Amino acid sequence: MTNPYTQISFPFFGIEIDPGRAISLGPVSIHYYGIAIALGLILAVMYGWWRRKEFGISEDDLTDGVLWIVPFSIVCARLYYCAFSWDTYKDDPISMLYIWNGGLAIYGGVIGAGLGVVIHCAWRKIKLPAILDLVALGFLIGQCIGRWGNFFNREAFGGETDVFIKMGLLNSVTGKVEYHHPTFLYESLWNFVGFLALHFLTKRRQYDGQIALGYVAWYGLGRTIIEGLRTDSLYWGPFRVSQLLAAASCLIATAVLLILALKPHDRAKLYKNQLAALAAAAEEAAAEEPVAEGAPAEEIPAEEAVAEETVAETEEQTPEE
Numbered sequence: 001m002t003n004p005y006t007q008i009s010f011p012f013f014g015i016e017i018d019p020g021r022a023i024s025l026g027p028v029s030i031h032y033y034g035i036a037i038a039l040g041l042i043l044a045v046m047y048g049w050w051r052r053k054e055f056g057i058s059e060d061d062l063t064d065g066v067l068w069i070v071p072f073s074i075v076c077a078r079l080y081y082c083a084f085s086w087d088t089y090k091d092d093p094i095s096m097l098y099i100w101n102g103g104l105a106i107y108g109g110v111i112g113a114g115l116g117v118v119i120h121c122a123w124r125k126i127k128l129p130a131i132l133d134l135v136a137l138g139f140l141i142g143q144c145i146g147r148w149g150n151f152f153n154r155e156a157f158g159g160e161t162d163v164f165i166k167m168g169l170l171n172s173v174t175g176k177v178e179y180h181h182p183t184f185l186y187e188s189l190w191n192f193v194g195f196l197a198l199h200f201l202t203k204r205r206q207y208d209g210q211i212a213l214g215y216v217a218w219y220g221l222g223r224t225i226i227e228g229l230r231t232d233s234l235y236w237g238p239f240r241v242s243q244l245l246a247a248a249s250c251l252i253a254t255a256v257l258l259i260l261a262l263k264p265h266d267r268a269k270l271y272k273n274q275l276a277a278l279a280a281a282a283e284e285a286a287a288e289e290p291v292a293e294g295a296p297a298e299e300i301p302a303e304e305a306v307a308e309e310t311v312a313e314t315e316e317q318t319p320e321e
Helices: 032-055 059-083 093-097 106-124 128-146 148-153 183-204 210-227 241-261 271-288 302-313
Strands: 005-010 015-017 022-025 028-031 167-171 177-180
Touching (some): 022 032, 032 148, 032 271, 128 148, 128 210, 128 271
């Protein structure tokens, strides 16, 4: 079905625009939806690269993970959406490939990325909760920017409303302007606030996984409320799938955070600090037992080698205490 909406307006702010849905470069069309998602991914990766040292993640571990987990999560986001919208695609399955028309479910992407991270951590022997903390911050950046793809596609809006921040959409079929909740904007702003809060709380985290739990609780709360306003929700029987998943994940994450808040935590057990201590111990041992002249050098255990690499990258930073 062709989207009938053209001109977009925000009366309260005096904004009235009619942005295109794509940029044409000769025979090639690049959709703004894809540009928004790509920009969100790029900024998330750049942020992760900038802060990886604070989580004990090496350059190679981050790069290798990004190269396959990102495309895998996009595929999962599409499959999740299509699975709960099968009536739309069953007569033309090939249209499942047309992602530029919209149809990437965030929770599908989050589940896919989470599964990818678990596999990556098992393969590279990385502490899972530590990398999830960094990934969660990247999620918020990607979701904050990526939601604007819905703006250009004139989709993912809420029911009709007269609130001050209402968004007007000109229906080209009826010739009338319809005013809706700009739920894509609500979610983008919610994610931005969540990102700022968790970004600054990172320095105070007591244990690995705390930021990831905070993300699940924060995003789950916002999505539970915002999803209830939308008109294009994916349903499982009488339930809005994303709202149900968001509410459940929010309650579980909040409960875990509260339980862990009652327990003492040793910040020396943060993955970053464990690697720093391991590397320091290896250096001290090497200094106390110099290799005899002409003797073959002792092979360094893989875990200690990784620790030394990570600490070498973070030598200008002091361990979190």
